[in-house]
Amino acid sequence: MADRRALAQGGARAIGALVGVGIAVAVIAGATLLPLPDFAIGAPSQTVHPVPADQQRVCPGPVLALAADAGQASRPSAIGNASSVYGTDGPDVQTRNLTPDASAAAPDQAPLALTAATPRGATKPPLFGGAQIQNVVSPDLSGLAAASCAEASADSWLVAGATTLGQTSLVLLSNPTSVDATVNLDIFTETGRVSAPGATGIVVPAGAQKVVPLAGLAPSATAPVVHVSTSGGEVVATMQQSFEQGIEPRGAELAGPTGAPSRVQTISGVTIASLAAITAAQSSESVSVEFPTVRLFVPGTQDAQVTIGAVGESGTAAGDSYAQTVKAGNVAEIPLDHLKDGNFTVTVRSSVPVVAAVRTSVIGSKTRDFAWFVSSPPLTGDQLVAIPVGPKTLVHFANAEDKDVKVKLQPESGSPIALTVPAEGGANAGVTAGRYTVTGAEGLVVSVSFAGDGQASSYAVSPAGPLAAPIEVYPH
Structure with missing residues (x-):
């Protein structure tokens, strides 16, 4: 009996142990498989949409001439007036004249500052654009000079100009802000960096323009590149270049900033004309007439392996490609030979970031001129393009x-212009003076060119800079 009782007690204990193990397994499985309550507490936040700030643009004003008297060389004078076109798809544009550094006979010879306000309650700023043009005719200076009315910046690059015999280049610094701007000019040429004490600490008063003759800082420079940087306020930088061969004026141009250093630079609308006349002049004149040329600069310390592609726009003959090594710190110029008259997209691809622009010349029946074509970033959405009155105009x-x-x-009135821009190519549309709203061009690089008998000029169309973006606020 004792043995039976012992066996029964042992069996009961075994069964109890098995039941306990089963309960433990069930508890563990439940804890593992069943979802647990979520006790995480999210940080409270609120999305704030700032009111977009007012937009500002600056038109550089009329072409300037240096005084013939060396004692007055620092005081340039305005020649004639520039004709401007501007507007928005919203409220009217407010205008004011900046205080000119040049002697001016009338208020409209001063640089023009434009302001477009964002309507109350609007979530994005209005489309806004402006441009100016001037056909300069004087005994010492002539040419067609067009420019975009641009946004002020603390950092920009001017890839244009020359200070060799007959060449005059002026750096125009316009400050539309309410604080003085201190500007530093870093100048590079075909021989390297220029050491010029007067190039740093240039004070541009609020609401004024300062004119800096480039020859005083970099004399006898064939291919200068100027890096403009500011502290305090911001400025709109423009390079005015004019050329006089003997006593004959050979052109004038206003060149705006080119694209920031990048491994890819796209220059749209490069217009090449009268190559046959230029070739003939090269062989018959003692002073060289420039063929189409790409000016390049490598801001870093590593040499650049550069490939340049010139692709003809719709209706233009096929382009060509060019390859070259560009030494860091020195400005290089690469001729675009083997091209024909027409319109081209020039793309620079480099192993390291570079800045770039293209210069072309034109010979007419009585006059000559040249134009600078700068790179620009692609559009980010709809764009308003302002077109002043000028000769044959293409977008x-x-x-x-x-x-x-x-x-x-x-x-603004009339039928829209529809255009198909081919893949990896370019196209253009003829336009007249006025304001155009461009849609569907997001991701495209855009420019405007003017061409007449012995006349040429161009300016890039750049997207507006960011004014306001949503902000996620996390209170304490």
């Missing part, structure tokens, strides 16, 4: 994508 589009893009230009 150019460059498409780096692998598919065609359909673009529409809507004038």
Whole structure:
């Protein structure tokens, strides 16, 4: 009996142990498989949409001439007036004249500052654009000079100008802000960096323009590049260049900033004309007439392996490609030979960041001129393009994508202009003076060119800078 009782007690204990193990397994499985309550507490936040700030643009004003008297060389004078066109798709534009550094006979010979306010309650600023043009005719200086009315910046690059015999270049610094700007000019040429004490600490008063003759800082420079940087306020930098051969004026131009240093620079709408006349002049004149040329500069310390592609826009003959090594710290110029008259998209691809622009010349029946074409960033959305009155005017589009893009230009009145920009190519549309709203061109590089008998000029169309973006606020 004792043995039976012992066996029964042992069996009961075994069964109890098994039940306990089963309960433990069930508890563990439940803790593992069943979802637990979520006790995480999210940080409280609120998205704030700032009111977009007012937009500002500056038109550089009329072409300037240095005084013939060396004692007055620092006081340039305005020649004639520039004609400007500007506007928005919202409220009217407010205008004011900046205080000119040059002697001016009338208030409208001063640089023009434009302001477009964002309507109350609007979530984005209005489309805004402006441009100016001037046909300069004087005994010492002539040419067609067009420029975009641009946004002020604390950092920009001017890839244009020359200070060799007959060449005059002026750096125009316009300050539309309410504080003085201190400007430093870092100048580079074909021989390297220029050491010029007067190039640093240049004070541009608030609401004024300062003119700096480049020859006083970098004399006898064939291919200068100027890096403009500021502290305090911001400025709009423009390079005015004019050329006089003997006693004959050979052109004038206003060149705005080119794109910031990048491994890819796209220059749309490069217009080449009268190459046969230029070739003939090269062989018959003692002073060289420049062929189309790409000016390049490598801001870093590593040499650049550069490939340049020139692709003809719709209706233009096929382009060409060029390859070269560009030494860091020195400005280089690469001729675009083997091209024909027409319109081209020039793309610079480099192993390291570079800045770039293209210069072309034109010979007419009585006059000569030259033009600078600068690179610019692609558009980020709809754009308002202002077109002043000038000779044959084209809006150019460059498409780096692998598919065609359909673009529409809507004038203030009249029928829209529809345009297909081919993949990895370019196209253009003829326009008249006025304001055009461009839609469908996101991702395209855009510029405007003017061409007449012995006349040429161009300016880039750049997207507006960021004014306001949503902010996520996390209170304490």
